[in-house]
Amino acid sequence: MSTRSVFRHERWTLEPDREPDAEATTYAMECAVCEASSEAGEDFADPQSWVLEHSGRNPSHHSYREIITRPWRTWRHAARVRWGFDVGDVVWDEGVRRRGVVTVRNGGSVRLTGDSAQEWVAGAESVATYPTDLDPDCPAGAVAVLVGPREVQLDDRVRVQGRVYEVREIQPMIGTCRILSLLGHGDWTMTRPRIVYRLHTQLATS
Helix, strand or coil: CCCCCCCCCCCEEEEECCCCCCCCCEEEEEECCCCCECCCECCCHHHHHHHHHHHHHCCCCCCEEEEEECCEEEEECCCCCCCCCCCCCEEEECCCCEEEEEEEEECCEEEEECCCCCEEEEEHHHEEECCCCCCCCCCCCEEEEEECCCCCCCCCEEEECCEEEEEEEECCCECCEEEEEECCCEEEEECCCEEEEEEHHHHCCC
16 A cells, blocks of 8 residues: 655745734833743833833843744735625635625626725625635634624634634523633624624534
């Protein structure tokens, strides 16, 4: 018996994550003498203040390191285009590497709305329907669907602050909101319709 491996060469791009739900860029300072460090934060003024205070307490500590934590993401070229989508469908726009809900389809273009209510126009040739392996966040065997707080299900995957988490517990509705317990994240309040990833096995019960 022999084993054969098949490799496919593809082109990927690495770039800073500027999506609306990307993690924030944070700054910190570290003393190069004793390796003590400030708290990481989005405002660089706080680490700078820490450096001055640390130098005041330790007059012989003059050297420091700046630590920047910046979110990055990858995306793959050569979209696999699929047709047949309609208004209300969730699709992947390879042109901007973002998922969105189709709100208007007009000839060769579509208008899309994302999770953060941002809108943009995409060429129909750059749009792929789910399931697709072009979306780096989509788990294998899942599709992207738009659901409200009342329709979310256990095992759905939701993107929060640039990461995808699995819904493990669902609490009763509080007005128009619902608190979800996310694996690896904790409690998170769903306040409006969101795009979630849902496994094919769950669609029959949706």
